[in-house]
Amino acid sequence: xxxxxxxxxxxxRFVSNFTLRLDAKGRVxxxxxxxxxxxxDGFEGLYCYPAMDQPAVDAGGNALLGEIEALTTxxxxxxxxxxxxxxxxxxxxxxxxxxxxxxxxxxxALKDHAGITEAIAFVGLGxxxxxxxxxxFRAQLAEATGTVRALKKQLGSRxxxxxxxxxxx
Amino acid sequence: xxxxxxxxxxxxRFVSNFTLRLDAKGRVxxxxxxxxxxxxDGFEGLYCYPAMDQPAVDAGGNALLGEIEALTTxxxxxxxxxxxxxxxxxxxxxxxxxxxxxxxxxxxALKDHAGITEAIAFVGLGxxxxxxxxxxFRAQLAEATGTVRALKKQLGSRxxxxxxxxxxx
DNA sequence: TTGACGACCATAAGGTCCCATGGTATCCCA
DNA sequence: TGGGATACCATGGGACCTTATGGTCGTCAA
Numbered sequence: 528x529x530x531x532x533x534x535x536x537x538x539x540r541f542v543s544n545f546t547l548r549l550d551a552k553g554r555v556x557x558x559x560x561x562x563x564x565x566x567x568d569g570f571e572g573l574y575c576y577p578a579m580d581q582p583a584v585d586a587g588g589n590a591l592l593g594e595i596e597a598l599t600t601x602x603x604x605x606x607x608x609x610x611x612x613x614x615x616x617x618x619x620x621x622x623x624x625x626x627x628x629x630x631x632x633x634x635x636a637l638k639d640h641a642g643i644t645e646a647i648a649f650v651g652l653g654x655x656x657x658x659x660x661x662x663x664f665r666a667q668l669a670e671a672t673g674t675v676r677a678l679k680k681q682l683g684s685r686x687x688x689x690x691x692x693x694x695x696x
Numbered sequence: 697x698x699x700x701x702x703x704x705x706x707x708x709r710f711v712s713n714f715t716l717r718l719d720a721k722g723r724v725x726x727x728x729x730x731x732x733x734x735x736x737d738g739f740e741g742l743y744c745y746p747a748m749d750q751p752a753v754d755a756g757g758n759a760l761l762g763e764i765e766a767l768t769t770x771x772x773x774x775x776x777x778x779x780x781x782x783x784x785x786x787x788x789x790x791x792x793x794x795x796x797x798x799x800x801x802x803x804x805a806l807k808d809h810a811g812i813t814e815a816i817a818f819v820g821l822g823x824x825x826x827x828x829x830x831x832x833f834r835a836q837l838a839e840a841t842g843t844v845r846a847l848k849k850q851l852g853s854r855x856x857x858x859x860x861x862x863x864x865x
Numbered sequence: 866t867t868g869a870c871g872a873c874c875a876t877a878a879g880g881t882c883c884c885a886t887g888g889t890a891t892c893c894c895a
Numbered sequence: 896t897g898g899g900a901t902a903c904c905a906t907g908g909g910a911c912c913t914t915a916t917g918g919t920c921g922t923c924a925a
Binding site (some may be wrong): 699700716717719720721723724725727728796798799 | 912913914915916917918
């Protein structure tokens, strides 16, 4: 991505998606608009961990960290559930350093989990964003689109049925 | 690990995991990012004790000490529970010296408890970190991941059920 | 003496910092 | 309106620094 046609101000959420290449040293630029969100969030570095149910990496700043803390503290201290959450979340998460040009280097563990080799798809999800291998992201997106289509259709028919019901009253 | 791609600033928690080898003298480097947290915490040395229900060693600084104190003082003085906690935690804990290069030497008791021989997995848990035998850590992580997956699914379906309930009202 | 232990020093691999470049979008002024 | 100037961004490369790790040399105790 060179330059940016996107607004700078008023951004407190990660939106849109970008595909960028890793360089010879394994570095990749975080999209500028995401950096703006992170800067506003006030987190130094990039907090990220392997997504639980997807071959992707979840990433973000303090907002994401807070979400994790909320998940773990939902269980009593020293409970098995809490131990499991802390081990699986804190134990596999990393805070990547962002260099002066806004780039990061993913650990091998993260790259392996997502199947990333030479390019990365950044996908904004509001309070966080995900990092995908571009091909897998396209496939996942296609699948998600289908799911949404089906849900909308289902929702529409339910609304139609309710309206019909109301009309009969 | 040489150098570190992990952020230095904004870190007040132990995160990620690292596997390092013991040298011929039984020394092992504490990961640099953990040292940064300990330095901020202001604790001289490394406070650690065998984990109660896991073949691992709990380690940390003042934050960990404070947590233990909170745990024990939650029970009335001279109660059986308090005596038990104090014996199990204070009685078995050690403060390891950190040498000029950021290395420690684990006592035999700690190594035996965790089954450590030639390598160590450091696992961040937020306010503290654990020391595992690498193979056992992989197994434990897999188990914890499964537990979290199940719990999240359960949590998700509960939320979905509530939303559906709201929708029906 | 011998063995364990701590303080120092050495080094290579890998990370970090800094500067450079080419390309794109936006702005500004004629 | 058009075209040049400007700001910004992704990317590349080299010099420097940090880190993990190995080794040496004294010191103290058994």
